[in-house]
Amino acid sequence: MNTSLKGKWVFITGASAGFGAEGARHFARAGAHIVIGARRLDRLEAIAAECKQAGAASAHFYELDVANTESVNAFVDGLKTLTPKLDVLVNNAGGAHGADTVAEGKDADWEAMVQSNFLGLMRVTRACLPLMVGNPGSTIINIGSIAGRVAYEGGSVYCGVKAAEKSITQSLRLELNGTGIRVGTLDPGLAETEFSLVRFKGDAAKSNKIYEGLDPLVAEDIAEAMIWMATRPPHVCIDEILIKCTAQAAIHKTHRATD
Ligand code: NDP
Numbered sequence: 373m374n375t376s377l378k379g380k381w382v383f384i385t386g387a388s389a390g391f392g393a394e395g396a397r398h399f400a401r402a403g404a405h406i407v408i409g410a411r412r413l414d415r416l417e418a419i420a421a422e423c424k425q426a427g428a429a430s431a432h433f434y435e436l437d438v439a440n441t442e443s444v445n446a447f448v449d450g451l452k453t454l455t456p457k458l459d460v461l462v463n464n465a466g467g468a469h470g471a472d473t474v475a476e477g478k479d480a481d482w483e484a485m486v487q488s489n490f491l492g493l494m495r496v497t498r499a500c501l502p503l504m505v506g507n508p509g510s511t512i513i514n515i516g517s518i519a520g521r522v523a524y525e526g527g528s529v530y531c532g533v534k535a536a537e538k539s540i541t542q543s544l545r546l547e548l549n550g551t552g553i554r555v556g557t558l559d560p561g562l563a564e565t566e567f568s569l570v571r572f573k574g575d576a577a578k579s580n581k582i583y584e585g586l587d588p589l590v591a592e593d594i595a596e597a598m599i600w601m602a603t604r605p606p607h608v609c610i611d612e613i614l615i616k617c618t619a620q621a622a623i624h625k626t627h628r629a630t631d
């Protein structure tokens with residue numbers, strides 16, 4: 373039997389675009405209370421309004437920079453005034469900055485990737501755990517990547533932080549064993565969101581090239597997987613999911629119409 377999301381409290385980080393925004397819409401349709409955070413408040417406001425329209429029990433948005441401990445703690449203090457318990461945490465905020473080789477890498481890009489994908493996930497999880505311990509059947513979904521499983525040229529730090537995400541997910545599952553909290557990693561391959569536009573610093577031509585000649589994943593594919601992971605019965609933990617578009621057989625082998 374599936375767990376219903378009706379009236380459940382769901383917090384998604386990085387919900388102003390891409391997987392996070394689509395995840396919020398999906399959880400809203402299932403009747404959950406939605407709490408979303410990111411740095412771009414105008415985007416969040418629009419997505420929270422969509423969530424209300426879509427059937428959310430309630431929808432709340434606040435500014436959140438996962439790269440900053442004070443911002444994370446203030447956000448979660450706000451969350452605690454809304455609810456004494458959290459049912460689903462989706463650690464989604466993050467992304468890649470640049471695609472330089474190690475030899476050409478920039479400190480600012482490396483630091484941004486470590487801060488958001490790695491330390492951000494740690495900070496948010498630490499702050500949220502008191503709302504989840506004592507709530508068996510609650511679910512932590514960490515958004516990893518195929519890049520955390522297989523490294524590629526120009527991906528050293530991004531691949532590194534997503535590999536770290538796997539280790540953090542495993543450690544957390546061990547630490548929480550006996551609490552009934554499920555911890556899993558959801559690892560997408562090539563997906564067309566704002567990811568590449570951010571990675572290539574707004575260069576749309578470079579970003580579009582990543583998806584040229586193939587049907588990439590879209591945010592909805594990943595949002596559906598989030599819902600599936602969170603609605604398994606409490607005795608079922610989805611440890612890991614890897615989802616790729618059919619054209620991507622492996623990180624270095626994608627079939628394109630231009631091939
Ligand atoms: P998008 O660029 O579309 O969305 C990224 C989201 O993360 C935005 O809402 C952004 O919000 C938020 N974010 C980034 N940094 C911070 C921060 N410091 N604090 C709070 N929010 C932040 O990309 P995706 O939806 O594709 O990416 C979501 C996750 O999925 C990332 O972790 C990414 O690494 C991962 N992923 C993406 C894949 C892809 O091919 N698209 C494949 C595999 C994994 P804002 O800028 O408003 O703060």
Ligand code: 8X3
Binds near residue numbers: 519
């Ligand atoms: C995003 C997928 O292959 O562009 O995590 O790194 S990839």
